[in-house]
Amino acid sequence: MRPIFQPRLVNGPFGDPALFVDILFERRALLFDLGDIAAVPPRKLLRTSHVFVSHAHMDHFVGFDRLLRTCLGRHRPLALYGPERFIEQVEHKLAAFTWNLVENYAADLELTAHEVTAEGGLRRASFNSRERFARRDLAPLATGHGRLLVEPAFEVRCAVLDHRTPCLAFAVQEAVHVNVWRNRLADLGIEPGPWLREAKHAILAGAGDDTVVVARALGGDAQRPITLGTLRSQALQVVPGQKLAYVTDAAHHAGNVQRIVELAEAADLFFIESTFLDADAADATRKAHLTARQAGAIAAAARASVLVPFHFSPRYAGREDELRAEAQAAFGGIVA
Numbered sequence: 609m610r611p612i613f614q615p616r617l618v619n620g621p622f623g624d625p626a627l628f629v630d631i632l633f634e635r636r637a638l639l640f641d642l643g644d645i646a647a648v649p650p651r652k653l654l655r656t657s658h659v660f661v662s663h664a665h666m667d668h669f670v671g672f673d674r675l676l677r678t679c680l681g682r683h684r685p686l687a688l689y690g691p692e693r694f695i696e697q698v699e700h701k702l703a704a705f706t707w708n709l710v711e712n713y714a715a716d717l718e719l720t721a722h723e724v725t726a727e728g729g730l731r732r733a734s735f736n737s738r739e740r741f742a743r744r745d746l747a748p749l750a751t752g753h754g755r756l757l758v759e760p761a762f763e764v765r766c767a768v769l770d771h772r773t774p775c776l777a778f779a780v781q782e783a784v785h786v787n788v789w790r791n792r793l794a795d796l797g798i799e800p801g802p803w804l805r806e807a808k809h810a811i812l813a814g815a816g817d818d819t820v821v822v823a824r825a826l827g828g829d830a831q832r833p834i835t836l837g838t839l840r841s842q843a844l845q846v847v848p849g850q851k852l853a854y855v856t857d858a859a860h861h862a863g864n865v866q867r868i869v870e871l872a873e874a875a876d877l878f879f880i881e882s883t884f885l886d887a888d889a890a891d892a893t894r895k896a897h898l899t900a901r902q903a904g905a906i907a908a909a910a911r912a913s914v915l916v917p918f919h920f921s922p923r924y925a926g927r928e929d930e931l932r933a934e935a936q937a938a939f940g941g942i943v944a
């Protein structure tokens with residue numbers, strides 16, 4: 609199975625948190641946290657459609673300016689999500705610049721900031737370069753079960769954690785995954801092309817076996833109609849989708865652990881902060897962070913497949929093996 613989500617931590621485990629998730633075949637990407645993102649090439653950053661910010665401590669939000677700088681003048685809107693007060697924080701970031709000539713850009717950039725309220729609602733406001741990024745409040749939305757974004761191919765959910773300030777954890781779940789056997793397509797006299805994406809979308813939308821899609825004939829530009837039923841029985845395999853979880857900056861207590869385990873349940877890839885060694889658990893408690901041992905135990909309770917520890921405290925420079933080993937011992941599974 610070739611996963612549709614191609615996640616990459618932008619910086620090393622000691623660097624600012626930022627997880628760039630390319631979505632295969634979609635020419636778009638999601639970004640989890642906005643620490644220093646200088647290492648992401650602009651052509652990739654331009655694919656970003658949705659940004660999910662855990663909280664606005666500087667190491668998680670300082671990349672906002674660079675993202676804005678890169679996206680100014682592009683057509684595609686940008687949606688941002690964060691915890692309580694996030695709209696105000698985006699508004700203040702935008703207010704820190706002078707926009708008197710921004711109308712000269714070829715395209716208008718529209719940002720929509722969403723903030724998850726304590727009651728689980730979603731407040732929204734938009735900021736358009738055409739209006740020099742003046743704030744426009746939009747009608748709030750509900751987030752059933754923490755759902756922030758629901759699309760046919762995947763959804764993004766959040767949980768509100770306690771970091772002595774509200775902090776969001778995220779999970780992104782592919783609806784179903786469609787595997788393609790190229791050699792079996794060839795047996796049917798067709799080959800992969802843009803039509804395959806449409807076929808996948810039709811499957812995700814629940815289209816029936818008698819639905820006809822127009823495929824590309826093998827070795828040419830000719831078109832060949834084929835039913836989803838034939839494709840499904842002979843060349844495509846529908847399997848459960850991929851799940852990623854991203855958790856950082858959380859105090860270790862029963863409430864947080866329960867919310868994290870619920871959110872990250874059975875994640876294929878679980879990115880979780882492992883900021884301190886357990887020997888320094890008192891510091892972790894004081895700073896409302898997790899230790900590597902706590903992170904490993906949480907990943908085990910969530911039955912995650914692979915654990916990716918990150919957000920190591922700089923005090924452990926040169927000792928990252930110890931943090932990984934501690935997380936691994938508590939997790940018992942694969943640590944990337």
Ligand SMILES: [Zn+2]
Nearest residue numbers: 663665771857
């Ligand atoms: Zn923090």
